Amino acid sequence: MKGARVKQIRGRQTPACPVCASGQVAFKYRITRHRFDIWVCSACRSEFQHPLPKSADAYYDEGYYTGKSAFSYQDERRQEHYHNFVHAARVRSVVGYIRTGNTSALERPKLLDVGCAFGAFVRAAAENFESSGLDVSDFAISEGNKINAEKQLECRLWRGDLTHLPKSLAARRFFSGDSFAAITLIEVAEHLQNPRTAFASAYKLLKPGGVLVIQTANFEGWQAVKGGADYHYYLPGHLVYYTATGLKQMLTDLGFREFKEFFPVDFPLWAKWRKAWGDTKSFRDLTRFWRMSLYHLKSKLSWRGRPLTSSYVLYARK
Ligand SMILES: [Zn+2]
Numbered sequence: 671m672k673g674a675r676v677k678q679i680r681g682r683q684t685p686a687c688p689v690c691a692s693g694q695v696a697f698k699y700r701i702t703r704h705r706f707d708i709w710v711c712s713a714c715r716s717e718f719q720h721p722l723p724k725s726a727d728a729y730y731d732e733g734y735y736t737g738k739s740a741f742s743y744q745d746e747r748r749q750e751h752y753h754n755f756v757h758a759a760r761v762r763s764v765v766g767y768i769r770t771g772n773t774s775a776l777e778r779p780k781l782l783d784v785g786c787a788f789g790a791f792v793r794a795a796a797e798n799f800e801s802s803g804l805d806v807s808d809f810a811i812s813e814g815n816k817i818n819a820e821k822q823l824e825c826r827l828w829r830g831d832l833t834h835l836p837k838s839l840a841a842r843r844f845f846s847g848d849s850f851a852a853i854t855l856i857e858v859a860e861h862l863q864n865p866r867t868a869f870a871s872a873y874k875l876l877k878p879g880g881v882l883v884i885q886t887a888n889f890e891g892w893q894a895v896k897g898g899a900d901y902h903y904y905l906p907g908h909l910v911y912y913t914a915t916g917l918k919q920m921l922t923d924l925g926f927r928e929f930k931e932f933f934p935v936d937f938p939l940w941a942k943w944r945k946a947w948g949d950t951k952s953f954r955d956l957t958r959f960w961r962m963s964l965y966h967l968k969s970k971l972s973w974r975g976r977p978l979t980s981s982y983v984l985y986a987r988k
Pocket residue numbers: 687688689690691692711712713714715716916
């Protein structure tokens with residue numbers, strides 16, 4: 671069997687599941703178009719790249735943030751006005767979920783957006799939160815902080831990630847103790863090399879009652895199951911592919927409780943429409959509105975206990 675042979679060659683050291691830590695993992699298949707192997711955990715059904723790419727951090731150069739690299743993030747600086755419809759809708763959802771009971775009227779709740787890139791979401795949250803962001807890219811951070819300065823916003827972006835918090839005196843003060851009301855990871859969790867360590871750090875930073883917001887693909891959804899190795903979510907920078915079960919299991923292990931799940935996302939369809947309007951240049955682009963709406967409605971349905979699509983947002987409370 672071809673799969674077994676590949677496993678023999680590459681699986682010299684059997685890894686543990688990066689999500690639930692179980693040792694019950696096996697080679698699943700090779701993503702030939704990107705030349706990496708996917709392993710699956712039989713305990714939580716999460717998947718992951720193994721072996722990990724040698725320098726995963728090398729993906730996040732300037733080209734990644736400006737949409738010029740082969741596998742990159744869409745540079746949203748020009749579309750920020752339209753993207754803000756989605757960001758603002760999400761901020762409202764998070765505000766509705768956090769409890770500010772023990773916060774004085776003068777003290778604004780703190781929010782940290784991990785993997786903030788140029789900080790569009792951080793700026794969208796600035797009205798309701800003492801808003802801040804973390805990113806691994808010096809380039810994105812410095813460009814984002816320039817925009818913050820131009821807009822005279824007090825929000826600040828920092829260089830780092832959850833396992834390597836910034837170390838300056840100001841940063842140590844800012845990130846000390848359990849002071850955050852909300853920590854968001856929007857399409858970021860799948861990039862983490864050590865999710866358990868990263869989310870343990872998020873747990874420490876959150877204050878009791880604070881909320882962790884994660885948007886990532888749910889590999890229990892039929893979209894991922896049916897897509898198999900062809901599923902477009904398999905990308906070189908995506909190291910971990912969670913199931914809703916595995917994600918909740920890991921967060922429960924780390925102390926989180928009270929989960930709220932959203933299929934497909936934690937904001938309404940009209941916010942997506944308004945965001946998409948920014949990219950609409952021709953009559954043909956209008957067909958996207960139909961596809962987007964159909965996807966949104968499909969995500970509300972499930973069959974045999976699985977949602978039809980894989981778009982997923984999870985809120986977890988400390
Ligand atoms: Zn697992």
